[in-house]
Structures are given as C-alpha cells and as structure tokens.
Amino acid sequence: MRAVVFAYHNVGVRCLKVLLAGGVDIALVVTHEDNPQEAIWFESVVQLCQAEGIAYVTPPDARSPELLAQVQAAQPDVLFSFYYRHMLPADLLGVAPAYNMHGSLLPQFRGRAPVNWAVLHGASETGATLHAMTVKPDAGAIVAQTAVPILPDDTAFEVFGKVTVAAEQTLWRILPALQDGTAAMLPNDLRQGGYFGGRKPEDGRIDWTLPAQQVYNLHRAVAPPYPGAFTDIGAARYVIGKARLSGHAPANLPPGLAVIDGNIVGVCGDGRLLAISELLAGDTQVSATQLQQQLTTSFSTH
Known part of the structure; x- marks a missing residue:
C-alpha cells in the first residue's frame, strides 16, 4: 500500500x-x-x-x-x-x-x-x-x-x-x-x-453563577496545557491550574474566587465550591494571601 x-x-x-x-x-x-x-x-x-x-x-x-x-x-x-x-x-x-x-x-x-x-x-x-x-x-x-x-x-x-x-x-x-x-x-x-466548532481562549471565561459541576467541567476541558479557565478581578486575570469539586460554601458568600480558612476556592451558583490548589497569574502561582489582598483591594475600590 x-x-x-x-x-x-x-x-x-x-x-x-x-x-x-x-x-x-x-x-x-x-x-x-x-x-x-x-x-x-x-x-x-x-x-x-x-x-x-x-x-x-x-x-x-x-x-x-x-x-x-x-x-x-x-x-x-x-x-x-x-x-x-x-x-x-x-x-x-x-x-x-x-x-x-x-x-x-x-x-x-x-x-x-x-x-x-x-x-x-x-x-x-x-x-x-x-x-x-x-x-x-x-x-x-x-x-x-x-x-x-x-x-x-x-x-x-x-x-x-x-x-x-x-x-x-x-x-x-x-x-x-x-x-x-x-x-x-x-x-x-x-x-x-x-x-x-473550534474553541478560543476567551471561551474559558468562568461564569461563577453556573452550578459547580459545569464550572468544573469547563476547568477540566481547558486546563493547562490548554489556555485554562479564567476569571478577572479588577485588572488581574487568574487562571485555574488545578482544582477539584468540594463541599458547600458558607452562607452569604457571593459567586467567584474567595479565600476560606487560608485556602483558595471558587464559589459557584449552586453554593458548591471548587477547591483550587493551583491558581495562576500569567506563569506565576498565586498564594491565598496574595489573592486575599487582591480581593480586599478590589472590594475597597468598589
């Protein structure tokens, strides 16, 4: 042949x-x-x-x-x-x-x-x-x-x-x-x-009001080495490197990134959490302390 x-x-x-x-x-x-x-x-x-x-x-x-x-x-x-x-x-x-x-x-x-x-x-x-x-x-x-x-x-x-x-x-x-x-x-x-159709990096933008399983599936579908699921806080863009489905968020936490007991989480629309073990800003891993500072700064400016 x-x-x-x-x-x-x-x-x-x-x-x-x-x-x-x-x-x-x-x-x-x-x-x-x-x-x-x-x-x-x-x-x-x-x-x-x-x-x-x-x-x-x-x-x-x-x-x-x-x-x-x-x-x-x-x-x-x-x-x-x-x-x-x-x-x-x-x-x-x-x-x-x-x-x-x-x-x-x-x-x-x-x-x-x-x-x-x-x-x-x-x-x-x-x-x-x-x-x-x-x-x-x-x-x-x-x-x-x-x-x-x-x-x-x-x-x-x-x-x-x-x-x-x-x-x-x-x-x-x-x-x-x-x-x-x-x-x-x-x-x-x-x-x-x-x-x-084909997927673009922008398709990785997270809608935190969706149920946790859908957000988690998006993360899994585009996790590195693909461009990654991302969210913006002010001018800063954060990409989820590694995450797992977790339990439920404390009451009154709005959807989005948060720090709970020194750990980075994503709060989803159904109240469930993504436990985020690797959060990236560009090529740099973001600590819970750094994220908390960003969240505090963003909150105070709004």
Missing part, C-alpha cells in the same frame, strides 16, 4: 508509526509549520519524517494547486488524515480513497476540538474513530473505532492521551483489512450527535 499522509500532533506521530510498522510505503507527508503563538506541548511530525527519511511538505493551504499536483505525482493507493488541521477539498479527496482519524466515537462530537467538547459536556466516554473522508467533515462511513473512559476528574489533556492510544490501536487493528481490501464500512448516523 502506497500512501500520502496528512498528519500533525501526537495522533499524527503515533499513526504514522503504525503505518511504518505495518509496511505501508509513505510517499509523502503533508503537515503544518508550528504556530509560534501556540504552546507546543505535542510531538513533531516533521521531526519523525526527518528521522525516518520521509518526504514532507508544509503548505499553508490544503487547497493549493501545487499541493494537488504533489499528491497526484506521488500516485498513492490511499490518503490518510491524522489530526491534520485543514479540511481536504474535493479534488484532493478524488485522488485516492481517503480515511480520517477523529478523536471521538462518531457520530458523537463531530467537528473541532472533540476531546475538549466531550469533557465540557460531562461525557463519560469518548474514543477514536477511523472513517472514510467526504467533503462534509466527519460524515463518512465508519471503518473502526475504540472507546476510552472519561473519569470524573480527568482533564482534556489526560483524555487526549487516552484518545491518542485509542487512535493507534484502532489503526493497528484495521490496517491489515485496509491493505487487503476487506475492511467493512459501518453507517455513520448523522441524526445522532452533532457538530462542534
């Missing part, structure tokens, strides 16, 4: 390694230049290609005629997309049968940032799905999928690690059937689940 692979991130690295181990001839890898504005906490597809001597390109646009010509010239039997960030246009998808690895149990959580959305919505499981690619995202027939649990205190970063392993397992299990043409296609019922 001769393949052109569109890949990025940890899933891209691990699935490329599966293809290499399975004897696939990788004619070309299409990946991304790292964004200097983004915290890069994941493995590098470029470094893997350099180590393995695989030809790669990093075009800014997947719709360019130059890229189409390069993919056609590679004469692939199959295209794979493993966490490549751009949609592949119809002319590219027409070169060869194409398969995408998606980080959810399709048809659930179609679209962008599926792991983050699953955690935000309190899902108890997710996984990885290999599916046939169509112009409509995450809509093609399902080839194989593997489920992983989302434990009550898992962050999206922890779940993404499980999904990466699930992607590797899914591809490893189905690759022989893809190579000999016996892989079965299962329906992807788009009446179930739904589409979700």
Whole structure:
C-alpha cells in the first residue's frame, strides 16, 4: 500500500508509526509549520519524517494547486488524515480513497476540538474513530473505532492521551483489512450527535453563577496545557491550574474566587465550591494571601 499522509500532533506521530510498522510505503507527508503563538506541548511530525527519511511538505493551504499536483505525482493507493488541521477539498479527496482519524466515537462530537467538547459536556466516554473522508467533515462511513473512559476528574489533556492510544490501536487493528481490501464500512448516523466548532481562549471565561459541576467541567476541558479557565478581578486575570469539586460554601458568600480558612476556592451558583490548589497569574502561582489582598483591594475600590 502506497500512501500520502496528512498528519500533525501526537495522533499524527503515533499513526504514522503504525503505518511504518505495518509496511505501508509513505510517499509523502503533508503537515503544518508550528504556530509560534501556540504552546507546543505535542510531538513533531516533521521531526519523525526527518528521522525516518520521509518526504514532507508544509503548505499553508490544503487547497493549493501545487499541493494537488504533489499528491497526484506521488500516485498513492490511499490518503490518510491524522489530526491534520485543514479540511481536504474535493479534488484532493478524488485522488485516492481517503480515511480520517477523529478523536471521538462518531457520530458523537463531530467537528473541532472533540476531546475538549466531550469533557465540557460531562461525557463519560469518548474514543477514536477511523472513517472514510467526504467533503462534509466527519460524515463518512465508519471503518473502526475504540472507546476510552472519561473519569470524573480527568482533564482534556489526560483524555487526549487516552484518545491518542485509542487512535493507534484502532489503526493497528484495521490496517491489515485496509491493505487487503476487506475492511467493512459501518453507517455513520448523522441524526445522532452533532457538530462542534473550534474553541478560543476567551471561551474559558468562568461564569461563577453556573452550578459547580459545569464550572468544573469547563476547568477540566481547558486546563493547562490548554489556555485554562479564567476569571478577572479588577485588572488581574487568574487562571485555574488545578482544582477539584468540594463541599458547600458558607452562607452569604457571593459567586467567584474567595479565600476560606487560608485556602483558595471558587464559589459557584449552586453554593458548591471548587477547591483550587493551583491558581495562576500569567506563569506565576498565586498564594491565598496574595489573592486575599487582591480581593480586599478590589472590594475597597468598589
């Protein structure tokens, strides 16, 4: 099997390694230049290609005629997309049968940032799905999928690690059937689940009037190394690094950050608390004493 692979991130690295181990001839890898504005906490597809001597390109646009010509010239039997960030246009998808690895149990959580959305919505499981690619995202027939649990205190970063392993397992299990043409296609019922868009740092702003479970799910969904759930006090911005659900707040405490018995907490709309063991201002951890000073200053100026 001769393949052109569109890949990025940890899933891209691990699935490329599966293809290499399975004897696939990788004619070309299409990946991304790292964004200097983004915290890069994941493995590098470029470094893997350099180590393995695989030809790669990093075009800014997947719709360019130059890229189409390069993919056609590679004469692939199959295209794979493993966490490549751009949609592949119809002319590219027409070169060869194409398969995408998606980080959810399709048809659930179609679209962008599926792991983050699953955690935000309190899902108890997710996984990885290999599916046939169509112009409509995450809509093609399902080839194989593997489920992983989302434990009550898992962050999206922890779940993404499980999904990466699930992607590797899914591809490893189905690759022989893809190579000999016996892989079965299962329906992807788009009446179930739904589409979700990309997330921006501003989406991490905390509404403390919400119930504690919803605030906690937001924290888990965007906890570092993602930008984090945040709240502003005056001109100061505080990001929750680590937190757990806790008990109930003393009466008459308003929603928001507070210090109780020398500990930082978040008071939520249902009266429950988040016990915050790491609160950050930029890259600096904030102590309970420092937060209390900020709260006192902010209160006195209002």
